[in-house]
Amino acid sequence: MxxxxxxxxxxxxxxxxxxxxxxxxxxxxxxxxxxxxxxxxxxxxxxxxxxxxxxxxxxxxxxxxxxxxxxxxFRTQGDDVVANTGDLDADMRTMVRWSLEKLGSPVGRAALAGLLAEPPGTAGTPTDQLTLVWRRMDERFREAIERGEIRQGLDTSSLIVMQAGAAMLATALYGESAIDDTWVERIAGMILDGVRGDRG
Amino acid sequence: MxxxxxxxxxxxxxxxxxxxxxxxxxxxxxxxxxxxxxxxxxxxxxxxxxxxxxxxxxxxxxxxxxxxxxxxxFRTQGDDVVANTGDLDADMRTMVRWSLEKLGSPVGRAALAGLLAEPPGTAGTPTDQLTLVWRRMDERFREAIERGEIRQGLDTSSLIVMQAGAAMLATALYGESAIDDTWVERIAGMILDGVRGDRG
Amino acid sequence: MxxxxxxxxxxxxxxxxxxxxxxxxxxxxxxxxxxxxxxxxxxxxxxxxxxxxxxxxxxxxxxxxxxxxxxxxFRTQGDDVVANTGDLDADMRTMVRWSLEKLGSPVGRAALAGLLAEPPGTAGTPTDQLTLVWRRMDERFREAIERGEIRQGLDTSSLIVMQAGAAMLATALYGESAIDDTWVERIAGMILDGVRGDRG
Amino acid sequence: MxxxxxxxxxxxxxxxxxxxxxxxxxxxxxxxxxxxxxxxxxxxxxxxxxxxxxxxxxxxxxxxxxxxxxxxxFRTQGDDVVANTGDLDADMRTMVRWSLEKLGSPVGRAALAGLLAEPPGTAGTPTDQLTLVWRRMDERFREAIERGEIRQGLDTSSLIVMQAGAAMLATALYGESAIDDTWVERIAGMILDGVRGDRG
DNA sequence: TGATAAGCGAGACGGTACGTCCGGTCTTGAG
DNA sequence: CTCAAGACCGGACGTACCGTCTCGCTTATCA
CATH class of the missing domain: 1.10.10.60 (Homeodomain-like)
Structure with a gap:
């Protein structure tokens, strides 16, 4: 049209x-x-x-x-996170890196602080952009299951919170400067090691 | 003495x-x-x-x-997190559960918000009680390495931020009610699966 | 007009x-x-x-x-103190009575306290309403001089501070209840006796 | 004794x-x-x-x-105010001058402020030294009545509050510098003129 | 002579009130 | 319905000071 x-x-x-x-x-x-x-x-x-x-x-x-x-x-267009090159390891690293940038940077910290400071009733509702990104991550993991890259029956949302949570907490605790590419690879590797399809 | x-x-x-x-x-x-x-x-x-x-x-x-x-x-005495029964799986679940309770509860959210809201320069310095707990967790993981329960060369701090970060983020996103014992087992399992010593 | x-x-x-x-x-x-x-x-x-x-x-x-x-x-409109009926004795009593009410009452005491408590440099500057009333009193006395009711060459401001000061101090020392109409007449009379025009 | x-x-x-x-x-x-x-x-x-x-x-x-x-x-010994030389005019000027010094000076203002700022119930009770001086002034006036220097039947306390009140208010309004010996004589004269015994 | 009691400097405490900042609202006058 | 400008109301801030209290010690009177 x-x-x-x-x-x-x-x-x-x-x-x-x-x-x-x-x-x-x-x-x-x-x-x-x-x-x-x-x-x-x-x-x-x-x-x-x-x-x-x-x-x-x-x-x-x-x-x-x-x-x-x-x-x-979180004004990001979201498109730049694609993370679907076919190479799961590379994609995972991209996701972790994105989480680091978005959640670990000073402004990311601030956004999280705003989210967490709200009264208990007012739960999640992060923001559309953020959920968009997470949906894309979710899709990537589901695809990996279909392809047999990772085990079946896995809870994909757990994979997301593990990597994003680790990124968030690590920068909060150790500072941005302490987190580099080596750290990204380590985390990505540890998570994937636990879920590889070739394991079962 | x-x-x-x-x-x-x-x-x-x-x-x-x-x-x-x-x-x-x-x-x-x-x-x-x-x-x-x-x-x-x-x-x-x-x-x-x-x-x-x-x-x-x-x-x-x-x-x-x-x-x-x-x-x-975080006024806890810290001793009640022991998490060293010899059974790594059980201990891991205990740690995750502790993280959930401390970081995922309304007051935990608030504590994290306080930590994150500070101006960028003022990094971590969580609080003595919290670091005490993390040190204990760290010791448990080092012990697991020595015993061969998990692979050598692992960064123990990554194990900590992964489980704690996941706990924190999961409650922030899905609400406390959505996180139960099944979730705890799943996360604990996924992390340990990636680091088992019997793998290499 | x-x-x-x-x-x-x-x-x-x-x-x-x-x-x-x-x-x-x-x-x-x-x-x-x-x-x-x-x-x-x-x-x-x-x-x-x-x-x-x-x-x-x-x-x-x-x-x-x-x-x-x-x-x-001292929010008074000031108009209600007129004190210019032509009868100097009556007008004087009116002035004294006004001074008593304004300076001798609890709130008047308080106003004076505020005036006096200031650091030495910060002198008078009572307030517009108060000075307005005193200007009216002053005018009444000048008129009395012109009419020959009181002696020429008198300092009118002295007449004002004498009656007002007496009113203020008397209530401060003896209490409001001790000051009545008899006291007003006595003070008004004593002051006027000292300044009558028919004396010289 | x-x-x-x-x-x-x-x-x-x-x-x-x-x-x-x-x-x-x-x-x-x-x-x-x-x-x-x-x-x-x-x-x-x-x-x-x-x-x-x-x-x-x-x-x-x-x-x-x-x-x-x-x-x-008001720690003064009180004795230095004597004001009883036999010459009523001179004594009156002495009293006015004393009032000026004690009530009109910065510290005098402060003392008055303290007195006036109290809650209404807590009336007078100036202080022993001050009442002592006023008693002496009172005695001097009673003596003047006995000697026929001033009229009989006069309220001596009114004479006191008139001169003291005038001194207090004049300095409060016009400042210490504006009050000099001429002012003292004028006030003393005006008061005495109104009460001379040779008048009736 | 030793016990008792009130004084002392030092200094922190609990709490009242201060004077200010800022979040959120409202009004004016113009576009 | 928006804009800039700007003042308003009221919640909360972080601080200064008041009057009290506790300490470890000194200096007197009384037993």
């Missing part, structure tokens, strides 16, 4: 439209401040000043610090 | 001694509020009111929300 | 306007607490609680306890 | 006696700080530091800031 464009059903609301440059400026300011001061040190007031706008303009777009941070951090 | 370690031989500092009941009341109030409102919703003011004391009394004991939360959450 | 002074033609400043009910509540709370506990026992915290608002709301309006108390106490 | 001395019934209490040098040091520090920062700016902590002692040592002697200030300010 040709007229497949216009993936925006935006009903063209009345009134002055939002200034799209503000969205970018706010996100950029958020990331910069997050990197500099962490989640606890981030304030709407500071973001507004840094982005050259005002608090109400931010509140019109995001209703809380948590939402702002999550979107700013 | 006598090891008559005479109760620390406190040097009897000058000044009025602290009221020990306040320590307990503050910690109890912190845990209660953490469970109810999460890390973000915790304030020194509220803790003070709930504990029947005042903010300065808390600040004299803990210099920040992070410190207060970490100590309140 | 039209004098349609159109209510100040407020320039409609930017930003949210103040809640006028808070002004009243704060002043009322201040007077109530002043009457109950005196100047020393008055705190911004207590005023805020009693007025059902918060400290910042008070600080936005008055920058110090002294300012708050002075305005709360 | 001759052996009128020994106005000390001190029962020679047990325990270590108080260090008399501390009394003086504390009073001196109080006056110095009062002059420098006013009543509101005076703190026990500062007095203790300035006097080279500690807070408990001060609290053992005076139970409140008010008590400390009043005693420090």
């Amino acid at each position: 040709v007229t497949e464009l216009l993936d925006q059903d935006v009903p063209a609301r009345a009134g002055r439209p939002r200034d799209p440059r503000l969205d970018d400026a706010i996100v950029a300011a958020t990331l910069a401040l997050l990197e500099e001061r962490g989640y606890a040190g981030l304030s709407f007031t500071a973001v507004a000043t840094h982005a050259g706008t005002t608090k109400p303009a931010i509140y019109r777009r995001w209703s809380s610090k948590r939402d702002l941070v999550l979107e700013a951090v | 006598v090891t008559e370690l005479l109760d620390q031989d406190v040097p009897a500092r000058a000044g009025r001694p602290r009221d020990p009941r306040l320590d307990d009341a503050i910690v109890a109030a912190t845990l209660a509020l953490l469970e109810e409102r999460g890390y973000a919703g915790l304030s020194f003011t509220a803790v003070a009111t709930h504990a029947g004391t005042t903010k300065p009394a808390i600040y004299r004991r803990w210099s920040s929300k992070r410190d207060l939360v970490l100590e309140a959450v | 039209v004098t349609e002074l159109l209510d100040q033609d407020v320039p409609a400043r930017a930003g949210r306007p103040r809640d006028p009910r808070l002004d009243d509540a704060i002043v009322a709370a201040t007077l109530a607490l002043l009457e109950e506990r005196g100047y020393a026992g008055l705190s911004f915290t207590a005023v805020a609680t009693h007025a059902g608002t918060t400290k910042p709301a008070i600080y936005r309006r008055w920058s110090s306890k002294r300012d708050l108390v002075l305005e709360a106490v | 001759v052996t009128e001395l020994l106005d000390q019934d001190v029962p020679a209490r047990a325990g270590r006696p108080r260090d008399p040098r501390l009394d003086d040091a504390i009073v001196a520090a109080t006056l110095a700080l009062l002059e420098e920062r006013g009543y509101a700016g005076l703190s026990f902590t500062a007095v203790a530091t300035h006097a080279g002692t500690t807070k408990p040592a001060i609290y053992r002697r005076w139970s409140s800031k008010r008590d400390l200030v009043l005693e420090a300010v």
Whole structure:
């Protein structure tokens, strides 16, 4: 189909439209401040000043610090994580590396902090981008099962939380600098070693 | 050996001694509020009111929300994690279960949030109790290497962050209720499967 | 004369306007607490609680306890002290009575305390309302000189401080209950006796 | 009685006696700080530091800031106000001058502030030294009545509060520098003019 | 002479109040 | 309906100080 464009059903609301440059400026300011001061040190007031706008303009777009941070951090297109080259070992390393970058970096830490700080009732709901990525990882593991690369009956979600959790915790505990490519290979290898299809 | 370690031989500092009941009341109030409102919703003011004391009394004991939360959450004696029965599979499950309890519970989430919310420079330094537990886990894994239960040359710290990270992330994503004993066995099994000594 | 002074033609400043009910509540709370506990026992915290608002709301309006108390106490329109009926004796009694009410009452005491407690450099600057009243008294005395009711060359400000000071000190020393109409007549009479025009 | 001395019934209490040098040091520090920062700016902590002692040592002697200030300010022997030379005009000026010095000086202001700031119930009770002086003034006026220098039936206490109140208020309003000997003569003259015996 | 008692400097404690920051809301005036 | 500008309300912050208490010691009176 040709007229497949216009993936925006935006009903063209009345009134002055939002200034799209503000969205970018706010996100950029958020990331910069997050990197500099962490989640606890981030304030709407500071973001507004840094982005050259005002608090109400931010509140019109995001209703809380948590939402702002999550979107700013996980804005990734998600496509760049593909991790499906056919080589499971390589793909696993890519996933671990992605987890490290996203969860282990200062802004990732901040996003997690925002997620965890919420009141207990308000569980998961990470954010669409993040779940998208995890869905892709999940698909890759299911494919590996089909291909016989790893054992049948495995819980694929466990594979995800193992590698992502390890990445998160390792940077939180040992610092970013302590985690390098060797670490990535080690973790990827240890996990895959436990699930190889050629084992049973 | 006598090891008559005479109760620390406190040097009897000058000044009025602290009221020990306040320590307990503050910690109890912190845990209660953490469970109810999460890390973000915790304030020194509220803790003070709930504990029947005042903010300065808390600040004299803990210099920040992070410190207060970490100590309140990880006050465990540490001894109850032993996890050294000789049966590696059982011990691994115990460790995972401990991680789940400590990191996956509402208060555990809150403690992690506090850890992660800090500005980037201020890395790990979790808290003495937590590192104590991890040291014990580490010792158990080294022992397993010596006994040939798991392969030589393994990085024991990776084993720790894998199981603890998985526990943490799984509860954060799927909620406490979704994580049960089956999950514990699965994770413990998957990790050990990748490192068994009888494999090489 | 039209004098349609159109209510100040407020320039409609930017930003949210103040809640006028808070002004009243704060002043009322201040007077109530002043009457109950005196100047020393008055705190911004207590005023805020009693007025059902918060400290910042008070600080936005008055920058110090002294300012708050002075305005709360001397909010009088000033017009009700007229004291110019043509009968000097009666007018003098009216002035003395006003001084008693304003300076001798519990809240008046408190206002004076606030005035006097300031560091030495920060002299008088009583408050606009108070100086307004004194200016009116001054005018009345000057008129009396012109009419020959009292001697020429008199320092009118001395007349003011004598009656006001006496009122203030008498209540401070003997208590409000000890000061009645007889006292007012006596003081008014003694002062006027010393300055009558028919004397020279 | 001759052996009128020994106005000390001190029962020679047990325990270590108080260090008399501390009394003086504390009073001196109080006056110095009062002059420098006013009543509101005076703190026990500062007095203790300035006097080279500690807070408990001060609290053992005076139970409140008010008590400390009043005693420090009105410690006068009282004898030096004599004001009884036989010349009523001169004596009156002496009294006014004394009032000015004691009530109008920075420390006097501070003492008054302390007096007035108390909760309403806690009325007068100035301090023994101050009432002593006022009693002497009172005696002088009664004598003047007996001698026929001033009219009979006058309320002597009114004469006192008039001159003292005027002195207090004048310095509070116009500042110390604005009040000089001319002012003293004027006030003394105006009061006496109203009460001379040769008038009736 | 030894016991008792109150004083001392030092210094931390529990708690009141302070003065400020900032999160979230609201208003104006313009686009 | 948005924008910038900006003030508002109120929750919470981190700190200063008050008045009290405990310590280890000193200095007196009393037994």
